Amino acid sequence: MNKVIETIQNHRSLRHFEDKPLTDEQIKTIVTCAQSASTSSFIQAYSIIGVKDKEKKKKLAEIAGNQEYVEKNGHFFVFCADLYRHTIIGEKEQINVTPSIESTEKFMVALIDASLAAQNAAIAAESMGLGICYIGGIRNNLDDVKKILKTPDRVIPLFGLAVGVPTKKTETKPRLPYEHVYHEDQYEQNKEIYVSQLQEYDQLISSYYEERTGGKRKDRWTEQMALMLDRKSRMYMREFVQKNKLDLH
Known part of the structure; x- marks a missing residue:
């Protein structure tokens, strides 16, 4: 590298x-x-x-x-x-x-x-x-x-x-899974795969916040985004x- x-x-x-x-x-x-x-x-x-x-x-x-x-x-x-x-x-x-x-x-x-x-x-x-x-x-x-x-x-x-x-x-804050961001030849529209990747990322982000804040915070990424987008x-x-x-x- x-x-x-x-x-x-x-x-x-x-x-x-x-x-x-x-x-x-x-x-x-x-x-x-x-x-x-x-x-x-x-x-x-x-x-x-x-x-x-x-x-x-x-x-x-x-x-x-x-x-x-x-x-x-x-x-x-x-x-x-x-x-x-x-x-x-x-x-x-x-x-x-x-x-x-x-x-x-x-x-x-x-x-x-x-x-x-x-x-x-x-x-x-x-x-x-x-x-x-x-x-x-x-x-x-x-x-x-x-x-x-x-x-x-x-x-x-x-x-x-x-x-x-x-x-x-x-x-450094963990990013979305590589497979969730990178699509080959066409957009991946299998919803089960899509949701599974988001759930995996939710666990990663929740652990990141929990460790960084000493347990004071462990929100999921999808939860964070939904709440943010709910506010105009x-x-x-x-x-x-x-x-x-x-x-x-």
Whole structure:
């Protein structure tokens, strides 16, 4: 096993960082690695906003549910779907690109491009001995996030990435069984097999939580997911995206 694979398989979300800002060189390395990710048709439909300002980080932490590690980290990156620059490209080249930019397809391209770039950034950071934690909580109130980051129409902040020198590490959390995720030639639809794999995973996760918490917690994964999905969250998202002139067709 090479070091790249070791880095990927040793991933865990870390939430406690030293009070030590990343250097400009570290930031540039992480961003240039993000830029090396694959991008659909070379469209590069994303932007990354680095947040250093303490007051802005504090406000973002509050939006994210008072998550302290949004405020206290080495650097906070916000990954955005970005088709604003392509609007400018259309004006520059005097070509009507609006119908394409406002399509669901191009919105999906922007989401995928940003996600691929972010994962490159995460692996780069972890390979440098840094810890990372993705922050979806900024989507709790994107209207306020856009005001804080001053993003124009056709730019949607998707998630944050807290990066820093970790003060403590947790164990890696077991993932779904390989056989449950990987299908060959067609999707496995045998419900008995499907449920059996989920039950196996439930036992694994329950044991993981019980050991990690000293018996205080032993919930099953399917139980956790069902309860989470039972709570409606961020149901404003479609309206917000369309208000920002994306995903209209």
